[in-house]
Amino acid sequence: xxxxxxxxxxxxxxxxxxxxxxxxxxxxxxxxxxxxxxxxxxxxxxxxxxxxxxxxxxxxxxxxxxxxxxxxxxxxxxxxxxxxxxxxxxxxxxxxxxxxxxxxxxxxxxxxxxxxxxxxxxxxxxxxxxxxxxxxxxxxxxxxxxxxxxxxxxxxxxxxxxxxxxxxxxxxxxxxxxxxxxxxxxxxxxxxxxxxxxxxxxxxxxxxxxxxxxxxxxxxxxxxxxxxxxxxxxxxxxxxxxxxxxxxxxxxxxx
Numbered sequence: 001x002x003x004x005x006x007x008x009x010x011x012x013x014x015x016x017x018x019x020x021x022x023x024x025x026x027x028x029x030x031x032x033x034x035x036x037x038x039x040x041x042x043x044x045x046x047x048x049x050x051x052x053x054x055x056x057x058x059x060x061x062x063x064x065x066x067x068x069x070x071x072x073x074x075x076x077x078x079x080x081x082x083x084x085x086x087x088x089x090x091x092x093x094x095x096x097x098x099x100x101x102x103x104x105x106x107x108x109x110x111x112x113x114x115x116x117x118x119x120x121x122x123x124x125x126x127x128x129x130x131x132x133x134x135x136x137x138x139x140x141x142x143x144x145x146x147x148x149x150x151x152x153x154x155x156x157x158x159x160x161x162x163x164x165x166x167x168x169x170x171x172x173x174x175x176x177x178x179x180x181x182x183x184x185x186x187x188x189x190x191x192x193x194x195x196x197x198x199x200x201x202x203x204x205x206x207x208x209x210x211x212x213x214x215x216x217x218x219x220x221x222x223x224x225x226x227x228x229x230x231x232x233x234x235x236x237x238x239x240x241x242x243x244x245x246x247x248x249x250x251x252x253x254x255x
Contacts, residue, residue: 042069048076048084055084078103112164114249115148120223123155135247137174139211144172146247152184153242155227157191160251164218169249171203172211173241180207184244185230188216191223199234205244218251 046067048055057065057080065077079092082103090104115129122128128151135149150156173184183206190198201216218224227233230242 039070043067046074050084057081057084110253111168111250112253113148114150114167114169114251117158117251119156120159121157123229124151128154128156137245137247138176139172139174140176140178144247148247148249150226150228150246150249152245153229155225155229158224158226160218160221160224162220162222163253164221164251165254166218166252167214167216167224167249168252169214169216169246170211171205171214171244171246173205173207173209173243174245175207182207182243183241184228185232185240185242186214186244186246187225187227187232187239189225189227189233190221191225193222197225197233199232202232202239204240206241207243214246 043066046069048057048067057067057077059065059077059080065080067074067076069075078101082090082092086104091102093102094100095102115131119128130149130151131147135146137144137146137149167188171184171186173180173182175182183204185202185204187202188200190200192198200218200221203212203214205212225233226246228242228244228246230238230240230244232239
């Protein structure tokens with residue numbers, strides 16, 4: 001069945017026609033370039049239960065909007081699901097200027113996916129940043145579906161030109177066996193145009209420890225170095241292992 005504009009309208013978020021909530025990934029997705037395309041979906045007969053209670057998704061006008069299945073994934077309208085899960089306490093807003101969806105409070109400053117930044121240099125012959133399925137990793141028996149991931153044992157340099165205020169991410173050592181002794185040390189540093197390095201902050205962890213949330217102050221940083229090699233570039237000595245990864249890494253713009 002091809003979805004025409006009338007069908008899509010039932011899933012609209014404000015003026016956004018393609019924003020939906022994906023059950024499998026648990027994330028909101030949208031067509032960032034606004035590309036309109038025909039897709040074949042399975043629609044009808046899908047029931048939604050929240051905490052054992054049957055729930056009927058509704059749009060902002062109270063009209064029932066049905067879930068659909070596309071390419072093996074079940075999709076639900078974001079606004080309707082948000083209203084059900086939060087008892088309509090979190091507003092949903094589409095920002096056309098930045099092609100962003102805000103669920104609840106909007107960010108104080110624009111946020112950029114690290115994978116969107118151009119890498120100035122790295123120590124790897126291949127990409128240092130993974131996205132999509134390549135960003136998935138295991139924590140024992142649990143699969144983590146990150147939207148980006150800095151591989152282990154990487155040293156990456158970005159030219160920021162002092163455009164960002166902070167970096168936000170999570171850090172963890174992936175592992176699949178009990179008693180794993182893997183560990184990691186991650187360091188963030190600033191370089192000037194003469195190549196002189198100054199450490200900003202560093203973190204260490206090991207397998208079996210829950211993910212650690214990081215916030216790195218980037219105010220005034222022209223050139224940023226991210227290292228997952230386990231090496232302290234300021235002290236010029238090894239501080240830990242190189243098995244840690246950074247994931248879901250974003251940079252906040254200047255407010």
